[in-house]
Amino acid sequence: DGGITQSPKYLFRKEGQNVTLSCEQNLNHDAMYWYRQDPGQGLRLIYYSQIVNDFQKGDIAEGYSVSREKKESFPLTVTSAQKNPTAFYLCASSTLRPGDLRGRRQETQYFGPGTRLLVL
Amino acid sequence: LAKTTQPISMDSYEGQEVNITCSHNNIATNDYITWYQQFPSQGPRFIIQGYKTKVTNEVASLFIPADRKSSTLSLPRVSLSDTAVYYCLVGDMKGSSASKIIFGSGTRLSIRP
Numbered sequence A: 001d002g003g004i005t006q007s008p009k010y011l012f013r014k015e016g017q018n019v020t021l022s023c024e025q026n027l028n029h030d031a032m033y034w035y036r037q038d039p040g041q042g043l044r045l046i047y048y049s050q051i052v053n054d055f056q057k058g059d060i061a062e063g064y065s066v067s068r069e070k071k072e073s074f075p076l077t078v079t080s081a082q083k084n085p086t087a088f089y090l091c092a093s094s095t096l097r098p099g100d101l102r103g104r105r106q107e108t109q110y111f112g113p114g115t116r117l118l119v120l
Numbered sequence B: 001l002a003k004t005t006q007p008i009s010m011d012s013y014e015g016q017e018v019n020i021t022c023s024h025n026n027i028a029t030n031d032y033i034t035w036y037q038q039f040p041s042q043g044p045r046f047i048i049q050g051y052k053t054k055v056t057n058e059v060a061s062l063f064i065p066a067d068r069k070s071s072t073l074s075l076p077r078v079s080l081s082d083t084a085v086y087y088c089l090v091g092d093m094k095g096s097s098a099s100k101i102i103f104g105s106g107t108r109l110s111i112r113p
Helices: B095-100
Strands: A004-007 A010-013 A019-025 A031-037 A043-051 A054-057 A064-066 A076-078 A087-094 A115-119 B009-013 B018-023 B032-038 B045-050 B053-056 B061-064 B070-075 B084-091 B107-112
Touching: A004 A087, A010 A019, A019 A031, A019 A087, A019 A115, A043 A064, B009 B018, B018 B084, B018 B107, B032 B061, B045 B053, B045 B061, B045 B070, B070 B084
Parallel strands: A010 A115, B009 B107
Antiparallel strands: A004 A019, A019 A076, A031 A043, A031 A087, A043 A054, A064 A076, A087 A115, B018 B070, B032 B045, B032 B084, B053 B061, B061 B070, B084 B107
16 A cells, blocks of 8 residues: 655654654655645745755755655654744655656645644 | 745535636746645645646546636535645646745635535
8 A cells, every 4th residue: 555654643842852754655756855834824845855865955944954865765854953843744755757748647746644743 | 936826715515616716827838737635634635737728537627728827626516524725736846846836825615514
Protein backbone atom coordinates (compact mmCIF):
# COMPACT_ATOMS: atom_id res chain seq x y z
CA ASP A 1 0.00 0.00 0.00
CA GLY A 2 1.92 3.01 -1.29
CA GLY A 3 1.90 6.32 0.48
CA ILE A 4 3.71 8.99 2.40
CA THR A 5 4.04 8.88 6.17
CA GLN A 6 5.04 11.45 8.75
CA SER A 7 5.96 10.95 12.36
CA PRO A 8 5.28 11.80 15.03
CA LYS A 9 1.74 13.17 14.78
CA TYR A 10 2.44 15.58 17.64
CA LEU A 11 5.82 16.86 18.76
CA PHE A 12 6.76 19.08 21.65
CA ARG A 13 9.85 21.21 21.64
CA LYS A 14 11.56 22.82 24.58
CA GLU A 15 13.23 26.17 24.18
CA GLY A 16 16.71 25.85 22.67
CA GLN A 17 16.10 22.32 21.49
CA ASN A 18 16.43 20.94 17.98
CA VAL A 19 13.74 18.51 16.88
CA THR A 20 13.50 16.33 13.78
CA LEU A 21 10.34 15.51 11.87
CA SER A 22 10.30 12.33 9.84
CA CYS A 23 8.93 11.94 6.32
CA GLU A 24 9.02 8.66 4.39
CA GLN A 25 7.48 7.74 1.04
CA ASN A 26 7.28 4.45 -0.84
CA LEU A 27 5.84 5.94 -4.02
CA ASN A 28 9.23 5.98 -5.76
CA HIS A 29 8.88 9.73 -6.18
CA ASP A 30 11.90 11.81 -7.03
CA ALA A 31 10.84 15.09 -5.45
CA MET A 32 9.98 15.76 -1.85
CA TYR A 33 8.84 18.94 -0.10
CA TRP A 34 8.32 20.40 3.34
CA TYR A 35 5.61 22.98 4.03
CA ARG A 36 4.60 24.90 7.08
CA GLN A 37 0.98 25.83 7.75
CA ASP A 38 -0.10 28.30 10.43
CA PRO A 39 -3.70 28.41 11.67
CA GLY A 40 -6.10 29.68 9.03
CA GLN A 41 -3.30 30.16 6.53
CA GLY A 42 -2.12 28.48 3.37
CA LEU A 43 1.00 26.38 2.98
CA ARG A 44 4.46 27.92 2.79
CA LEU A 45 7.39 26.05 1.27
CA ILE A 46 10.35 25.46 3.60
CA TYR A 47 12.65 23.18 1.59
CA TYR A 48 12.38 20.90 -1.40
CA SER A 49 14.51 18.21 -2.95
CA GLN A 50 14.39 16.97 -6.52
CA ILE A 51 16.98 14.23 -6.17
CA VAL A 52 19.00 12.39 -3.57
CA ASN A 53 21.77 14.43 -1.96
CA ASP A 54 20.37 17.68 -3.31
CA PHE A 55 17.90 20.14 -1.82
CA GLN A 56 16.92 23.77 -2.23
CA LYS A 57 15.59 26.44 0.09
CA GLY A 58 12.00 27.49 -0.19
CA ASP A 59 10.43 30.73 0.96
CA ILE A 60 10.93 30.29 4.71
CA ALA A 61 14.04 28.12 5.16
CA GLU A 62 15.62 30.12 7.99
CA GLY A 63 15.75 28.10 11.19
CA TYR A 64 15.25 24.79 9.41
CA SER A 65 17.54 22.16 7.91
CA VAL A 66 16.99 19.04 5.83
CA SER A 67 18.85 16.07 4.41
CA ARG A 68 18.13 13.71 1.52
CA GLU A 69 20.40 10.72 1.89
CA LYS A 70 17.81 8.28 0.57
CA LYS A 71 15.14 8.66 -2.07
CA GLU A 72 12.47 7.53 0.36
CA SER A 73 13.34 9.85 3.23
CA PHE A 74 13.41 13.63 3.71
CA PRO A 75 13.69 14.54 7.41
CA LEU A 76 13.22 18.12 8.56
CA THR A 77 15.06 19.52 11.58
CA VAL A 78 13.58 22.51 13.34
CA THR A 79 16.55 24.20 14.97
CA SER A 80 16.69 26.44 17.99
CA ALA A 81 17.17 29.33 15.58
CA GLN A 82 13.52 29.02 14.55
CA LYS A 83 11.93 31.36 17.09
CA ASN A 84 8.31 30.63 16.24
CA PRO A 85 8.16 26.93 15.39
CA THR A 86 4.59 26.23 16.48
CA ALA A 87 2.78 25.14 13.32
CA PHE A 88 1.45 22.22 11.30
CA TYR A 89 4.20 20.71 9.14
CA LEU A 90 3.35 18.89 5.94
CA CYS A 91 5.59 16.74 3.80
CA ALA A 92 4.78 16.01 0.17
CA SER A 93 6.26 14.12 -2.75
CA SER A 94 5.85 14.12 -6.50
CA THR A 95 7.36 12.60 -9.60
CA LEU A 96 9.51 14.65 -11.91
CA ARG A 97 9.03 12.73 -15.11
CA PRO A 98 8.34 14.94 -18.14
CA GLY A 99 4.67 15.60 -18.57
CA ASP A 100 2.66 13.42 -20.93
CA LEU A 101 1.83 16.02 -23.53
CA ARG A 102 -0.73 13.84 -25.26
CA GLY A 103 -2.65 13.33 -22.06
CA ARG A 104 -1.93 16.79 -20.76
CA ARG A 105 -1.05 15.40 -17.38
CA GLN A 106 1.43 16.87 -14.99
CA GLU A 107 2.83 15.74 -11.70
CA THR A 108 0.77 16.32 -8.58
CA GLN A 109 1.89 16.45 -5.00
CA TYR A 110 0.93 13.73 -2.55
CA PHE A 111 0.84 14.86 1.05
CA GLY A 112 1.48 13.10 4.30
CA PRO A 113 -0.84 13.39 7.34
CA GLY A 114 1.24 16.15 8.92
CA THR A 115 3.05 16.74 12.21
CA ARG A 116 1.85 19.34 14.67
CA LEU A 117 4.75 20.96 16.50
CA LEU A 118 4.12 22.68 19.79
CA VAL A 119 6.50 24.61 22.01
CA LEU A 120 6.59 23.92 25.75
CA LEU B 1 4.91 33.44 -11.16
CA ALA B 2 1.16 33.19 -11.47
CA LYS B 3 -0.69 34.54 -8.47
CA THR B 4 -4.17 33.26 -7.78
CA THR B 5 -7.15 34.94 -6.18
CA GLN B 6 -10.08 33.02 -4.77
CA PRO B 7 -12.87 33.83 -2.31
CA ILE B 8 -11.92 33.47 1.32
CA SER B 9 -15.05 31.56 2.20
CA MET B 10 -18.29 30.18 0.78
CA ASP B 11 -21.39 28.62 2.28
CA SER B 12 -23.85 26.22 0.71
CA TYR B 13 -26.34 23.48 1.55
CA GLU B 14 -26.35 19.76 1.08
CA GLY B 15 -27.44 18.65 -2.37
CA GLN B 16 -26.50 21.92 -4.05
CA GLU B 17 -23.92 22.45 -6.75
CA VAL B 18 -21.01 24.59 -5.60
CA ASN B 19 -18.81 26.60 -7.94
CA ILE B 20 -15.55 28.10 -6.69
CA THR B 21 -13.84 30.51 -9.05
CA CYS B 22 -10.15 31.26 -9.10
CA SER B 23 -8.54 34.18 -10.93
CA HIS B 24 -5.07 33.82 -12.40
CA ASN B 25 -4.51 36.72 -14.76
CA ASN B 26 -0.78 36.09 -15.19
CA ILE B 27 -0.98 32.41 -16.09
CA ALA B 28 1.87 31.31 -18.35
CA THR B 29 1.65 29.14 -21.45
CA ASN B 30 3.11 26.09 -19.70
CA ASP B 31 1.09 26.46 -16.52
CA TYR B 32 -1.50 23.94 -15.43
CA ILE B 33 -4.37 24.62 -13.05
CA THR B 34 -4.69 22.27 -10.11
CA TRP B 35 -7.15 22.14 -7.25
CA TYR B 36 -6.54 20.54 -3.87
CA GLN B 37 -8.87 19.86 -0.94
CA GLN B 38 -7.76 20.01 2.67
CA PHE B 39 -9.65 18.82 5.74
CA PRO B 40 -8.66 20.11 9.19
CA SER B 41 -5.42 18.62 10.52
CA GLN B 42 -4.80 16.69 7.31
CA GLY B 43 -2.60 17.17 4.28
CA PRO B 44 -4.14 18.54 1.07
CA ARG B 45 -5.51 16.04 -1.38
CA PHE B 46 -5.44 16.38 -5.17
CA ILE B 47 -8.91 16.88 -6.69
CA ILE B 48 -8.53 17.79 -10.33
CA GLN B 49 -6.14 19.32 -12.83
CA GLY B 50 -6.61 20.91 -16.22
CA TYR B 51 -5.01 22.98 -18.93
CA LYS B 52 -7.96 24.27 -20.96
CA THR B 53 -11.67 23.77 -21.61
CA LYS B 54 -13.35 21.27 -19.31
CA VAL B 55 -12.09 18.38 -17.25
CA THR B 56 -14.33 16.03 -15.30
CA ASN B 57 -13.59 13.20 -12.92
CA GLU B 58 -15.57 11.26 -10.36
CA VAL B 59 -15.24 14.04 -7.80
CA ALA B 60 -15.50 17.37 -9.62
CA SER B 61 -15.42 19.31 -12.85
CA LEU B 62 -13.01 22.05 -13.81
CA PHE B 63 -14.04 24.72 -16.28
CA ILE B 64 -11.35 26.83 -17.93
CA PRO B 65 -12.28 29.56 -20.42
CA ALA B 66 -10.32 30.12 -23.60
CA ASP B 67 -8.19 32.95 -22.16
CA ARG B 68 -7.30 30.73 -19.14
CA LYS B 69 -7.26 33.76 -16.84
CA SER B 70 -9.69 32.08 -14.49
CA SER B 71 -11.00 28.65 -13.65
CA THR B 72 -14.03 27.29 -11.84
CA LEU B 73 -14.13 24.20 -9.69
CA SER B 74 -17.59 22.67 -9.70
CA LEU B 75 -18.68 20.25 -6.99
CA PRO B 76 -21.99 18.55 -7.86
CA ARG B 77 -24.49 17.82 -5.12
CA VAL B 78 -22.29 18.59 -2.14
CA SER B 79 -22.60 16.85 1.19
CA LEU B 80 -21.48 17.76 4.70
CA SER B 81 -18.23 15.87 4.07
CA ASP B 82 -17.28 18.38 1.39
CA THR B 83 -16.70 21.00 4.08
CA ALA B 84 -13.02 21.79 3.64
CA VAL B 85 -10.53 24.33 2.34
CA TYR B 86 -10.04 24.31 -1.43
CA TYR B 87 -6.80 25.57 -2.98
CA CYS B 88 -6.32 26.70 -6.55
CA LEU B 89 -2.76 26.39 -7.80
CA VAL B 90 -1.27 27.53 -11.06
CA GLY B 91 2.13 26.54 -12.29
CA ASP B 92 4.37 24.14 -14.09
CA MET B 93 5.05 21.18 -11.86
CA LYS B 94 8.16 20.06 -13.73
CA GLY B 95 11.64 20.38 -12.35
CA SER B 96 12.67 23.49 -10.51
CA SER B 97 9.40 25.15 -11.42
CA ALA B 98 7.72 22.91 -8.89
CA SER B 99 9.28 25.01 -6.16
CA LYS B 100 7.34 27.99 -7.39
CA ILE B 101 3.96 26.44 -6.79
CA ILE B 102 2.24 28.51 -4.14
CA PHE B 103 -0.61 27.44 -1.94
CA GLY B 104 -2.54 30.58 -1.11
CA SER B 105 -5.04 30.82 1.72
CA GLY B 106 -7.65 28.87 -0.22
CA THR B 107 -11.44 29.00 -0.04
CA ARG B 108 -13.07 27.73 3.12
CA LEU B 109 -16.25 25.94 2.03
CA SER B 110 -18.90 25.26 4.65
CA ILE B 111 -21.80 22.96 3.85
CA ARG B 112 -24.93 23.15 5.99
CA PRO B 113 -27.64 20.49 6.38
